Amino acid sequence: MSTEKTYPAWVDALLTALAPAIWGSTYIVTTELLPPDRPFTAALLRTLPAGLLLVLYSRHLPKPMEWGRLIVLAALNIGFFQALLFVAAYRLPGGLAAVVGAIQPLLVMGLVWSLDGRQPASLAVWASVFGVAGMAALLLAPGAAWDPIGIAAALSGTACMALGTYLTRRWRPVLPLLALTGWQLLLGGLLLAPVAWLVDPPLPPLSTTHLLGYAYLSLFGALLAYALWFRGIARLAPVAVSSLGLLSPLVAVVLGWALLGQSITGLSLVGLLTVLGSILAVQWASSAPAPAPSPQVVR
Numbered sequence: 161m162s163t164e165k166t167y168p169a170w171v172d173a174l175l176t177a178l179a180p181a182i183w184g185s186t187y188i189v190t191t192e193l194l195p196p197d198r199p200f201t202a203a204l205l206r207t208l209p210a211g212l213l214l215v216l217y218s219r220h221l222p223k224p225m226e227w228g229r230l231i232v233l234a235a236l237n238i239g240f241f242q243a244l245l246f247v248a249a250y251r252l253p254g255g256l257a258a259v260v261g262a263i264q265p266l267l268v269m270g271l272v273w274s275l276d277g278r279q280p281a282s283l284a285v286w287a288s289v290f291g292v293a294g295m296a297a298l299l300l301a302p303g304a305a306w307d308p309i310g311i312a313a314a315l316s317g318t319a320c321m322a323l324g325t326y327l328t329r330r331w332r333p334v335l336p337l338l339a340l341t342g343w344q345l346l347l348g349g350l351l352l353a354p355v356a357w358l359v360d361p362p363l364p365p366l367s368t369t370h371l372l373g374y375a376y377l378s379l380f381g382a383l384l385a386y387a388l389w390f391r392g393i394a395r396l397a398p399v400a401v402s403s404l405g406l407l408s409p410l411v412a413v414v415l416g417w418a419l420l421g422q423s424i425t426g427l428s429l430v431g432l433l434t435v436l437g438s439i440l441a442v443q444w445a446s447s448a449p450a451p452a453p454s455p456q457v458v459r
Contacts, residue, residue, distance in 0.1 A: 169396070173443050176392025177404045179385040184411025186381060188419060190249040193373030195364055199246035200356035205374045207238050208349025210383035214342025222335060222343060229331050230343055236324030237386075238348025243355065244317030251310030265442060267322035268402040276330070293434060322402060328390065329398045337394070341387045403442035406435055 167175075194202055222230055266289070272278050333340050366374075392401050410432065 170443075172392060172395045173400065173404065175388055176396060176401060177407055179389040179392070180405045180408035181411050182380055182385040184408040185415060186245065186377065186408075187249045187252075187412045188415045189373050189377060189381075190246060192420075193369050193376075195366075195370055197250060198356075198360040198363065199250050200243055200352055201360045201363060202246045202249075202374070202377070203242035204349055204352040204356040206377040206382045207242055207345045207352065210378045210386075211342050211345025211347070211349050214338050214383060214387075215346050218336060218339040218342055220336055220339035222339075226333065226335065229327075229333065230335075231347055233324055233328055233331075233333070234344040234347035235351060236320045237328065238344050239351035240320040241317050241324065242348065243352060244313040244320065247313035248310045248317060251307045252314065264318050264322045264325075264405050265399055265402040267319060268326055268398050271322065271326040272398060275326075293431075321405070325393060325402055326398055328393045329401075332394070337387060337391055341383075341390050344390075345382055345386060400443055403439050406439055410435055 190202060335343065389401075392404070413432070
């Protein structure tokens with residue numbers, strides 16, 4: 161008998177929302193606290209130490225038949241996503257990747273519809289569309305630099321995260337939460353290691369600021385955030401989880417405004433409220449019970 165405690169859906173949603181909120185600080189930490197132009201090294205140092213800590217703590221070895229899917233999930237959720245995230249973070253202002261990242265709920269809906277045959281609620285679809293529009297409004301600020309490589313990285317990373325979220329929910333790995341999180345972080349970090357070694361320049365002598373930045377990204381941005389994220393995937397609908405990802409660019413925009421003096425215009429404020437409204441609408445639509453099927457008349 162399972163002794164795992166259950167919580168109301170709104171509690172699970174709030175706990176899951178902490179993960180993308182923490183990830184939203186990645187942009188400002190990357191640009192303000194880390195050595196420049198080392199995206200793959202940043203991704204490696206974020207994931208590998210956290211994964212090693214969780215694997216050693218959980219002390220749970222996956223079964224032989226679990227390794228294939230675990231490697232796929234680690235590549236999508238950690239390796240590819242983190243590498244592309246830091247490429248975008250180094251090349252774009254924090255909020256500029258938001259419009260691309262905002263399409264993640266729509267991508268997850270498309271996967272659920274096309275592969276599972278489950279049509280998403282129309283409210284969830286329209287709320288996600290308004291979320292994209294809201295993120296676009298947030299970015300209508302002067303001086304936005306549309307770096308093509310950064311935009312391509314943000315788009316590819318969003319697609320990887322959407323597919324990883326969908327597959328994690330569909331495959332439902334039987335590993336305990338901390339073991340599942342740790343092994344994905346460890347395997348994803350191992351995938352990143354040769355890329356960081358071959359592509360990035362060597363690290364300079366690290367200052368206290370650099371060390372604090374890397375420690376924050378690993379302990380909070382990887383260990384804590386991914387544990388909350390995978391917990392949410394196991395308890396919430398995929399569309400509900402992916403819509404919470406809109407909080408990541410939203411937090412990035414707010415931190416840029418609060419700490420770096422980046423402007424938020426009147427239209428941007430409307431966009432911010434639109435994004436928050438779309439997140440709440442998707443959560444409500446995803447938690448609503450499905451309508452009962454119509455009775456079949458036997459002739």
